[in-house]
Amino acid sequence: MVIRSFQTKLLILLIAVLVLLQAGTLVSVHLAGQRTLRRTIDNELKLGARILDRILDTRARQLQDSLRVLALDFAFREAIASADLPTITSVLANHGSRIAADAVVLIGLDGTVTADTLGGNMVGKRFPFVSLLGVAQDRGEATATVSFRSRPYQFVIVPVLAPRPIAWVCAGFEIDDRVLADARRLTSLDVSLWSSTPGETPQLISTLPVEERNDLVSRMGEISAPQQIIQTNLRLGTATYVTLLEPLKTSDGSRVNTLLQRSLEDARKPFAELELQIFGLSFITLLLAVIAAVFFARTVTQPLRVLGDAARQIERGDYSTPVHVTQADEIGQLGTALNQMRSAIGAREDQIIYQATHDSLTGLPNRTLFFDRLSQAIAFSKRSGESVGMITMDVDRFKEINDTLGHHFGDQLLIEIGRRLERTLRESDTVARLGGDEFAVKFTAATQQHAAEVATRVSTAFDAPFVLGDVSIDVNASLGIAIYPVHADDADALMKRSDIAMYDAKKNHSGFAMYEAGRDEYTLRRLTLMMELRQAIARDELELYFQPKINFLSERVVHAEALVRWKHARHGVMRPDEFIPLAEQAGNIGLITKWVVRKAIAQCAAWQRAGLELAVAVNLSALDLLDSELPTFISGLLSEAGLPPSKLVLEITESAVMKDAAYALKVLRDLKNRGVALAIDDFGTGYSSLAHLKRLPVDELKIDKSFVQNLTESATDDLVIVRSTIELGHNMGLIVIAEGVETVESWDILKRLGCDMAQGYYMSPPLPADKFSEWFGTSQWGGVLSPSPRLRGEGAAGG
Amino acid sequence: MRPLVALAILLSTPLVAGTLDIRVQDARGSILRDAVVYAVPEGRSLPLARKTAVMDQKNRMFIPHVLPVQTGTAVRFPNSDDIRHHVYSFSPAKPFQLPLYKGTPAKPVVFDKAGVVTLGCNIHDQMSAFIIVVDTPYFERTGGDGHATLRDVEPGKYVVHVWYPEMRDEPQPQSITIAGGERVDVSFMTQTHGHS
Numbered sequence: 001m002v003i004r005s006f007q008t009k010l011l012i013l014l015i016a017v018l019v020l021l022q023a024g025t026l027v028s029v030h031l032a033g034q035r036t037l038r039r040t041i042d043n044e045l046k047l048g049a050r051i052l053d054r055i056l057d058t059r060a061r062q063l064q065d066s067l068r069v070l071a072l073d074f075a076f077r078e079a080i081a082s083a084d085l086p087t088i089t090s091v092l093a094n095h096g097s098r099i100a101a102d103a104v105v106l107i108g109l110d111g112t113v114t115a116d117t118l119g120g121n122m123v124g125k126r127f128p129f130v131s132l133l134g135v136a137q138d139r140g141e142a143t144a145t146v147s148f149r150s151r152p153y154q155f156v157i158v159p160v161l162a163p164r165p166i167a168w169v170c171a172g173f174e175i176d177d178r179v180l181a182d183a184r185r186l187t188s189l190d191v192s193l194w195s196s197t198p199g200e201t202p203q204l205i206s207t208l209p210v211e212e213r214n215d216l217v218s219r220m221g222e223i224s225a226p227q228q229i230i231q232t233n234l235r236l237g238t239a240t241y242v243t244l245l246e247p248l249k250t251s252d253g254s255r256v257n258t259l260l261q262r263s264l265e266d267a268r269k270p271f272a273e274l275e276l277q278i279f280g281l282s283f284i285t286l287l288l289a290v291i292a293a294v295f296f297a298r299t300v301t302q303p304l305r306v307l308g309d310a311a312r313q314i315e316r317g318d319y320s321t322p323v324h325v326t327q328a329d330e331i332g333q334l335g336t337a338l339n340q341m342r343s344a345i346g347a348r349e350d351q352i353i354y355q356a357t358h359d360s361l362t363g364l365p366n367r368t369l370f371f372d373r374l375s376q377a378i379a380f381s382k383r384s385g386e387s388v389g390m391i392t393m394d395v396d397r398f399k400e401i402n403d404t405l406g407h408h409f410g411d412q413l414l415i416e417i418g419r420r421l422e423r424t425l426r427e428s429d430t431v432a433r434l435g436g437d438e439f440a441v442k443f444t445a446a447t448q449q450h451a452a453e454v455a456t457r458v459s460t461a462f463d464a465p466f467v468l469g470d471v472s473i474d475v476n477a478s479l480g481i482a483i484y485p486v487h488a489d490d491a492d493a494l495m496k497r498s499d500i501a502m503y504d505a506k507k508n509h510s511g512f513a514m515y516e517a518g519r520d521e522y523t524l525r526r527l528t529l530m531m532e533l534r535q536a537i538a539r540d541e542l543e544l545y546f547q548p549k550i551n552f553l554s555e556r557v558v559h560a561e562a563l564v565r566w567k568h569a570r571h572g573v574m575r576p577d578e579f580i581p582l583a584e585q586a587g588n589i590g591l592i593t594k595w596v597v598r599k600a601i602a603q604c605a606a607w608q609r610a611g612l613e614l615a616v617a618v619n620l621s622a623l624d625l626l627d628s629e630l631p632t633f634i635s636g637l638l639s640e641a642g643l644p645p646s647k648l649v650l651e652i653t654e655s656a657v658m659k660d661a662a663y664a665l666k667v668l669r670d671l672k673n674r675g676v677a678l679a680i681d682d683f684g685t686g687y688s689s690l691a692h693l694k695r696l697p698v699d700e701l702k703i704d705k706s707f708v709q710n711l712t713e714s715a716t717d718d719l720v721i722v723r724s725t726i727e728l729g730h731n732m733g734l735i736v737i738a739e740g741v742e743t744v745e746s747w748d749i750l751k752r753l754g755c756d757m758a759q760g761y762y763m764s765p766p767l768p769a770d771k772f773s774e775w776f777g778t779s780q781w782g783g784v785l786s787p788s789p790r791l792r793g794e795g796a797a798g799g
Numbered sequence: 800m801r802p803l804v805a806l807a808i809l810l811s812t813p814l815v816a817g818t819l820d821i822r823v824q825d826a827r828g829s830i831l832r833d834a835v836v837y838a839v840p841e842g843r844s845l846p847l848a849r850k851t852a853v854m855d856q857k858n859r860m861f862i863p864h865v866l867p868v869q870t871g872t873a874v875r876f877p878n879s880d881d882i883r884h885h886v887y888s889f890s891p892a893k894p895f896q897l898p899l900y901k902g903t904p905a906k907p908v909v910f911d912k913a914g915v916v917t918l919g920c921n922i923h924d925q926m927s928a929f930i931i932v933v934d935t936p937y938f939e940r941t942g943g944d945g946h947a948t949l950r951d952v953e954p955g956k957y958v959v960h961v962w963y964p965e966m967r968d969e970p971q972p973q974s975i976t977i978a979g980g981e982r983v984d985v986s987f988m989t990q991t992h993g994h995s
Contacts, residue, residue, distance in 0.1 A: 074887070074921045162889040163919030163927045164964075319813030 007301035014293035017454045022282045029278050033271045038242075042230055043261045045244035048187035048260040049228065055153065055183050056175070056248070060143035064156045066099040067140065069169045071158045080106065080167055085123075087672045088115040098173060102153070103172035103749050107133065110163060117648040127170070132157055136168060145194030147254035148172055150203050176413040180207050190241070192259040194220055208261070212236035216259070224257065233264065240264040259271075303331045310338055313764035319346030345549075357435040361411055362418040367440075371434035374442050374491040378484050388484040389451035390456055390632045392505060396476040398437035403658050405471060409474075412468045413475065420461035440495070445483070455512050459650060478505040479512035487515045491739065504743060532568075532583045537588075537595055541567050545766035548653040549617070550617045550781045552751045557776065557783050559649060561759065562591065562600040563731070563766045589621045593630075598637055601648065603769050612776055613783055617649035619681065622656030625664035638676075643676030649700065653681045657696060665695065672697040679737070694732065701729040705740025706758070711749055724751050730754065817977035819949040821985040823941050823961050830945025831989065835867040835931045837938035838949055841956040841974065847871030848936060851907060854918065854928060856884050861918055861928030865964060867938045870958060873907035880897035880957035892916050892932055915962065929964055954979040961987045 070076060079091035085300040088106060096104035096117055105122060106115040111133055127133050135142035143156045152175040159165035162318040162580065180191045184207040191208035192213075200219055206213045214384055215236040225230075225245050234243040241261040246257040310323040319342050325335035341617065365373065377388045395401075396546040421439060429443035441458055459479055465472045480502025488494040497515040505513035542564055549559035564575040567625035570647040583589045600616040607614050624630055638645055638780035650671060657664045671679055680693070684707055703725050707718045722738065729736035738750045741760030750758055763781050764772075776782045779793035803866055821836040845938040848869035855862040857879040866873060876886050878901050887896035892914025899922070910916065910932040916943035931938070937957070939947035959973040975983050 072924060074885075077889060080888075081894060083891075160886075161916060161924065279902045282822075315983070453963055668896060 004108060006304060007297045007302075010297045010300060011293055014297065015290055017294065018286055018289045022286050025284055026275075026279060029034065030275060037233075037267055037271050039316050040245075041242045041264075041267050042646045044187070044189065044262055044267075045230060045242065045260050046228075048183070048189040048191075049244055049258070051187050051244050051332040052191060052246075052260065054257060054297075055179065055186070056145060059173070059179065060145075060154050060156060062155060062159065063099070063101075063171065063173055064141060064143050067101075067156045068158045068168065070095050070099055070171075071169050073158050077160055077162055077166075079160060080169075085115055085120075089117065089120065092169070093117045100170065101164065101171035101174070102174045103148070105172075106160075107157075107168040107170060109167060114167060123329045127168075129155060129170075132170075132604075133168065144250060145175070145248045145256055146172075146195045146250050147256055148174075150195065150197060150200040151175075152193050152195040152205070152248070152256045175205070177205055177207075180205055183207075187260070190259075190261040190263070192216060192261065192434060193256065194252060195256040198222070198225075206259075207719050208236065212239060212241075215309075220257070223259070224255075234261070240263075240698065242267070261686075264587060266497070300331075303327060303335070303438070307331070307335055307338055310342070312340050314338075314345060317349075319343065319349070354471070362415050362433050364418050364422075364439075365430060365432040367432065367434045369428060370434065370442065370639045371491055371495070372439050373430045377444060378491055381484060382611055386446065387445045387486070388494070389441075389443045389445045389454055389481060390483070390498045391443075391455055391481050391512075392434070392495070393441070393458075393477045393512075394437045394478045394502055395437035395439075395504070396478060400655065400658065401473065401475070403661075405473070405559065409468060409471065413466055416466055416468065417461065417475070417477075418427050421458060424457050424461050424741060437477045438496070439477075441749055451481060451483045452514065453565070455479055455514075457519075459512055476511065479516065479681075480505055480508075481512060482515040487517070501731070510618065529568075529579055530585065530783075531569075532590075533566075533579060533583055533588050536566055537591055541569075542592070542595060543567055543768060544596065544603065544769055546603070546616070546765050546772040547759055547766040548772070548775070548779075549757045550763050550779060551757055552755060555781060557614065557763075557779075557781050558757065559615045559617050561621075561651070561764065561766075562596055562771060563601070564596050565766075566639050576619075584623060587623075589623050590627060593618075593621060597634060597648075601634075601637045601641045601643060604647050606769075609648075609772070612773065614776075615647045615649055615677070617651050619651045620656065622653070622658075622664075625656055625667050628667060628670075630667060631674055634676060635672065646677060649677040649679055651681040651702065654683065654685070655694075658692075661692075663699075671698050675713075683722060690728075698734060700735045700737055701725070701732075701760075702737045702739055706744055708738045708740040708750070711746040713745070719749065722750070722755075726753050726755050731733050807873075808868060809845050816953060818950055818977055818982045819937070819959065819977070819985060820982060821939075821941070821949070821959060821961070821987065823945055823963075823987040825989050825991050826836055830941070831963060831991075832941055832943060832945065833863075833865055834941045834945075834947075834966075834987075834989070835933075835945045835960055836941065836949070836959065836961050836985075837867065837933040837935055838952065838959045839935045839972075840953075840991075842960055843955070845935065847911070853874065853877060854930065855879055856886070856920070856926070857867060859884075859920075859921075859923050859926055863912035864928050865940065866928065866930045867940065868910055868932055869933045869936050870913050870932055871909065871911050872932075873909045874930060875903055875907040877903040884923065884926070886918060887921055888916045888918050888930075890914060890916040893930070896921075896932070897966075900935040907955070911992070915922060921966070931962055933960075952977050959985050961989065963989070963991075965991045966976065967991060976985075 073095065076091055076095050079087050082088065092104040092106055092115055099265050105113055105115045105127065108310045111127055115120045129144065129146055132142050132155055136159070141158045142458060143154065145152060145154050146766070147153070153172045154175060155170055155172045157168055157170040160167040160169050175193060180193065183191045190207045192204060192208060194202040194204040196202045204213065204217050204220060206216060208216060223245060225247065228244065228246045231243040231245060234241045241263055244260040245549045246258045247257050250256055265343045267704055307323060313321055318781055322339050322342065323335045325332050325339065357366055358364065359366045369730055371626040374388070374390060381388050396631045398410065401413065413431065417439065418431060418433060419442060424439045425431060425441065425443060429441060432440045434440050443454050445454055459477070462475055462477050465474045480498045480500065482494050482498035484494050487497045501513045501515040505511060545563045545565050546560040547563060548557035548558065549561060553559045554560070566579055568574050580589065583592050597618050600618050604614060606615040634648065638648060649671055657668070668678060677700065678698040679702055680696065680698050681702050682704045683701050703722055703783060707721050711718050711722060713719070726736045735756045737759060738755050741747055741750065741757050741758040743762055764775055764779065767775055803902060809942055821837055822936055823834045823836065825831055840919065848871045850867060850869060850872045852868045852872050852874045854874050854876050856876065859880060866874070876885050876897055883899040883901055885896065885899045889895055891910045893908070893910050893916045910930060913932045913934045916930040916932060918928040921939055937949045937952050953993040954977045956976045958992045959975055961970055970987050970989050973985055975985060977983060
């Protein structure tokens with residue numbers, strides 16, 4: 001089992017230490033108790049042995065005193081001196097009984113027994129306790145413990161004085177239960193005594209209880225020692241005894257064993273009680289210590305747990321609840337650190353969320369947040385029944401503003417637009433920047449009419465010119481409006497449809513447009529076309545039309561502008577306005593351009609071979625100018641076709657060059673260096689400055705058809721512009737071409753103004769190659785077939 | 800251990816009555832005082848003496864401590880103390896007792912049998928004395944020089960004995976002959992209790 005909880009670990013550790021300590025204490029108390037018990041018992045036993053010794057000694061001396069007194073009795077002595085054995089025997093018995101002697105023996109000075117109280121069976125023999133007698137002879141008297149008649153006896157011997165010793169009188173006293181009882185009383189020990197004379201059955205006297213005594217009787221034979229020993233555990237009956245065995249000093253080599261015994265159970269009793277008390281105390285201490293340990297562990301781990309919970313809270317993303325820190329210790333510091341981390345993470349997450357949901361430039365909500373809010377508003381409206389309006393807006397010509405006035409200006413403009421939009425709206429409405437120059441507004445409106453009013457109000461944001469620094473600029477925007485639930489059921493659809501409406505507005509230059517049902521189809525068609533366009537090239541569905549450019553001087557065609565047509569299976573013939581922007585959007589423009597260039601050059605070569613002296617003009621997209629391979633590609637085609645580069649004119653719009661001016665210029669110069677003629681298309685509609693124009697390596701300048709189409713003598717403005725442009729172009733050394741020449745009047749005016757070339761329906765619409773060839777041969781402006789080309793047109797075309 | 804007895808008999812000038820000079824010393828060569836020496840005639844009996852002797856009791860002591868008397872001597876036991884004494888003897892030569900008395904008992908005790916009579920006082924255990932009853936008029940106690948002289952000893956054969964209280968065993972008696980007028984020296988070496 002793996003213990004994971006810190007608290008449990010801490011608790012287990014603390015309790016283990018406590019238990020070990022307590023167990024150690026108990027064990028040492030127990031061991032000390034055992035030692036003390038043993039020592040105590042040993043001491044008791046040794047003391048008991050000395051006491052028993054002293055008891056016997058005292059008894060012997062008392063007996064001796066008694067016997068001495070007895071031996072001095074005159075009548076006793078007289079009787080002894082009588083030498084009459086029966087008298088002597090009777091006096092021995094008589095006087096012996098006075099001192100409660102169990103045996104009295106009279107011994108002659110020569111050591112022979114004279115008389116005894118034992119039936120005279122010792123008379124005439126040597127006194128058996130020779131050494132006792134010897135001591136008496138040396139010292140005058142003697143006492144000894146001996147084994148006599150299989151029993152322990154104390155023998156006392158004193159002389160019979162008359163007044164000189166005439167005999168020895170010896171009295172024997174059995175050591176009986178009373179003696180042992182005395183010893184027991186004094187020592188609190190059990191005393192057992194038995195004498196063992198070889199060949200005799202020892203007789204045990206003991207203070208032990210009957211059972212133990214019987215047990216001891218059967219084991220007396222085993223228990224023997226030459227000197228004092230202590231035997232630890234002697235089991236007798238059901239009790240265990242610590243036993244001291246002491247052979248008593250005897251005078252005759254007989255053996256008297258003394259056992260002093262202490263019941264281990266009895267001796268242990270006070271120790272056991274003490275141990276129980278200590279154990280109880282230990283237990284209580286342990287209990288208290290465990291409670292303290294639990295409390296301590298809690299105080300350590302509780303804050304940790306709180307911190308852990310707080311960390312999990314942070315993990316869940318709840319940064320609002322701070323950790324309650326009360327401690328000043330490390331845990332407290334950790335808590336504080338956690339709090340700091342929590343608020344730091346919270347702040348950072350807020351920042352990240354803000355960045356994720358807001359536009360960094362304007363600080364407005366971005367598309368994501370806008371979508372969310374729109375979805376919420378719609379969800380809310382589903383219950384409230386209100387309408388949700390959405391406006392998508394796009395700043396007109398923002399790219400040009402950006403390119404012309406710089407990105408910084410563009411950024412400032414966007415910020416200001418955001419501010420103005422916000423000012424036109426209520427707090428509850430949302431203005432968002434969707435990206436680039438695209439803004440969106442969400443608002444709640446009761447009705448469609450109301451929504452239109454809001455849109456109008458929003459558009460007023462662009463009424464006043466924007467003044468940023470020294471620059472004041474008029475900015476227009478196209479607004480597309482879509483309304484839930486009228487135009488869409490969800491936020492996604494609503495956004496798409498307001499987008500569609502915006503494109504409509506842009507297309508119509510109407511400022512704003514409400515989404516119209518069915519517009520989705522148009523969008524869908526656009527998307528389909530984008531996809532079909534790529535296949536169209538492969539399937540050869542594209543076709544080149546050519547429109548002639550007529551030289552005013554020669555009044556002959558000199559150039560043919562190649563214009564691409566898409567013969568669509570369902571939609572019929574489509575003009576470039578309809579699909580070139582799609583191709584630009586879809587990234588297919590490069591393919592189309594290359595296809596057109598190849599076809600145009602091939603056609604030009606074919607015409608040349610057929611004797612039609614013409615240069616072909618091809619339109620380049622802004623994106624084409626970013627393709628550095630294009631000049632090489634074109635050169636390759638020209639040399640392949642065996643045409644001089646001057647046979648090709650590439651037309652580019654002002655804005656195309658503006659896109660990435662430096663790079664575009666590089667490509668243009670490359671083309672120019674290869675001898676290809678370059679023309680500025682749609683001149684007069686862009687923001688390009690003359691300085692900019694001056695840097696362009698172009699040969700021709702095409703006045704936009706919007707100035708030419710309605711050119712009459714009375715249209716003074718156009719007339720001025722056209723005249724100025726022609727003059728400007730000539731002054732810059734450029735050939736000036738007018739597009740959109742539809743009437744003889746404009747032809748005449750242009751001719752009068754000195755325009756170099758004209759192009760338009762007045763001369764010819766764009767024609768398929770074969771029709772063009774036909775036109776070439778039949779028209780008044782038609783050219784002259786080779787090998788005698790008209791030299792008039794040559795000069796203008798080559799300029 | 801057998802007693803060592805060194806015996807030297809010197810024949811002196813013959814006289815009608817001889818003299819016995821007896822020297823007693825113990826095994827270590829120390830002279831012995833108050834040892835009783837006596838010469839018992841051999842082969843003839845002497846008439847009982849009609850003598851008297853005194854064994855006084857003074858300061859809870861018998862005086863003298865050793866009293867040699869000839870058989871048949873009547874010994875009086877005057878009590879010179881102002882307390883009573885109870886003189887007794889359990890000796891086979893003369894058991895008797897003089898129950899508690901003061902002054903001099905009316906009748907002296909006649910010691911008519913040779914032997915050592917040990918005297919005691921029944922109420923004063925420390926009192927002890929010896930009356931040596933000998934079958935001869937020739938007895939004496941050794942003096943301070945360890946010598947005793949028996950004078951006017953009739954010629955004849957004698958057995959010379961020595962006795963004193965502390966002796967371990969009686970030394971071998973010595974037979975001597977008094978021819979007459981001469982001086983006979985007798986030496987005894989004895990073993991005393993307390994000496995090895």
